[in-house]
Amino acid sequence: MTVDVKQFFSTELLAWYRLVKRDLPWRKNRDPYRVWVSEIMLQQTRVDTVIPYYERFMAKFPTVRELAAAPEEEVLKSWEGLGYYSRARNLQAGAREVVERYGGIVPDDKTAVASLKGVGPYTSGAIMSIAFNRPEPAVDGNVMRVLSRYFCLEDDIAKPSTRVGIEKRAVSLIPEGAAGDFNQALMELGALVCTPKSPVCLTCPVMEHCAGRLAGKETELPVKTKAKPPREELRAAVIIAGSGEHAGKVLVRQRPAKGLLAQMWEFPHLLVDEHGEDAALADKLARSLHEETGLLIRPTGRLMDADHVFSHIHWKMKIYEADLGAAVTGAGSEKAWPAAGSASGRAAQTLYAAEASAAYEDSAAASSAAPSRAKLPAHYRWIGREEMEQLTFPNLFLRVLNQYWANSKR
DNA sequence: AAGACGGGGAG
DNA sequence: CTCCCAGTCTT
Numbered sequence: 001m002t003v004d005v006k007q008f009f010s011t012e013l014l015a016w017y018r019l020v021k022r023d024l025p026w027r028k029n030r031d032p033y034r035v036w037v038s039e040i041m042l043q044q045t046r047v048d049t050v051i052p053y054y055e056r057f058m059a060k061f062p063t064v065r066e067l068a069a070a071p072e073e074e075v076l077k078s079w080e081g082l083g084y085y086s087r088a089r090n091l092q093a094g095a096r097e098v099v100e101r102y103g104g105i106v107p108d109d110k111t112a113v114a115s116l117k118g119v120g121p122y123t124s125g126a127i128m129s130i131a132f133n134r135p136e137p138a139v140d141g142n143v144m145r146v147l148s149r150y151f152c153l154e155d156d157i158a159k160p161s162t163r164v165g166i167e168k169r170a171v172s173l174i175p176e177g178a179a180g181d182f183n184q185a186l187m188e189l190g191a192l193v194c195t196p197k198s199p200v201c202l203t204c205p206v207m208e209h210c211a212g213r214l215a216g217k218e219t220e221l222p223v224k225t226k227a228k229p230p231r232e233e234l235r236a237a238v239i240i241a242g243s244g245e246h247a248g249k250v251l252v253r254q255r256p257a258k259g260l261l262a263q264m265w266e267f268p269h270l271l272v273d274e275h276g277e278d279a280a281l282a283d284k285l286a287r288s289l290h291e292e293t294g295l296l297i298r299p300t301g302r303l304m305d306a307d308h309v310f311s312h313i314h315w316k317m318k319i320y321e322a323d324l325g326a327a328v329t330g331a332g333s334e335k336a337w338p339a340a341g342s343a344s345g346r347a348a349q350t351l352y353a354a355e356a357s358a359a360y361e362d363s364a365a366a367s368s369a370a371p372s373r374a375k376l377p378a379h380y381r382w383i384g385r386e387e388m389e390q391l392t393f394p395n396l397f398l399r400v401l402n403q404y405w406a407n408s409k410r
Numbered sequence: 411a412a413g414a415c416g417g418g419g420a421g
Numbered sequence: 422c423t424c425c426c427a428g429t430c431t432t
Contacts, residue, residue, distance in 0.1 A: 085416080
């Protein structure tokens with residue numbers, strides 16, 4: 001690669017950026033904390049999605065110290081709906097580290113920044129270059145696409161080794177004293193001009209020396225192996241209407257501290273077999289819930305289906321409605337069950353009633369209290385619409401819950 | 411090297 | 422539908 005073509009790229013791209021750059025909230029100043037927060041939020045997340053979250057987050061946690069001092073649930077709540085929630089926990093852990101080890105000042109030190117939780121090669125480079133104007137590469141998906149095209153590189157960008165190679169090129173392109181602007185220019189070009197599907201080459205400031213375009217390969221590049229499709233999981237979920245002191249409320253539970261949607265709230269659900277009738281699925285769910293909580297629930301019908309696709313799992317949820325079955329005799333409620341009329345549905349319902357009866361006896365013997373009055377495990381809770389504001393729900397459950405309350409209102 | 415980890419917007 | 426987005430961490 002000749003020096004001219006690189007020189008041309010750097011000069012033209014930088015000039016272009018300074019002319020057309022977007023006025024984004026995190027570009028108001030170079031406060032390293034503001035840059036840091038923005039870069040974490042922008043991981044795998046579009047600019048337009050991030051903007052409102054960023055504004056709210058910075059208003060609520062304006063400094064490293066305030067973020068470090070906040071209760072973790074408040075930070076998580078600020079992240080509600082953004083996804084990849086470990087980002088929020090890691091960001092706060094990083095803030096606490098900065099307070100404890102660096103007196104609340106984000107250090108102008110590559111090694112120190114890179115060691116913060118949730119800060120990988122891209123983010124450390126972004127912080128060092130944008131906040132401190134250090135000549136570090138900040139290679140994200142945009143940059144890999146732009147440079148793959150400009151230099152006509154056919155390496156698979158899904159491979160970790162490819163990013164390392166592109167980082168080397170990226171460093172060599174940084175103009176003296178302009179690391180921050182140049183790195184942002186690279187990403188701005190990828191976002192506005194050199195887009196994945198149909199790049200707008202005719203408006204590109206560096207098109208005349210773009211090797212990918214000159215080879216007619218701009219739409220084939222970058223090369224990237226396809227991701228595997230997410231595995232499917234059928235889940236039976238239930239929204240349980242409380243009664244008595246819990247009237248108007250529903251039962252929710254908090255997920256474990258580790259793993260998918262860690263620490264977030266949800267309504268009860270259970271992984272079930274791909275086959276199975278409504279009554280059988282609801283029955284499994286009811287039994288499982290009884291084991292966990294001691295509660296005896298009575299499914300009353302199917303509420304809705306909800307599909308939710310994560311990057312690695314596809315949840316197909318069948319969502320049932322239930323109330324707290326008081327006595328066993330009422331278990332075969334007449335109108336409610338959708339499978340009513342089908343012989344197998346009735347059979348399963350009968351089975352459920354019998355089991356519930358047995359369970360009731362066990363539970364009553366063990367606790368000498370009505371199951372519905374028994375103390376819930378700590379991670380279960382009855383909540384109304386207002387209490388929802390305190391708890392953090394993934395969007396999937398938020399949508400269903402809101403729809404449930406909208407329907408039950410009239 | 412491969413999988414876990416959210417959610418949404420664009421074509 | 423498919424792709425993929427200002428990625429990181431764990432195995």
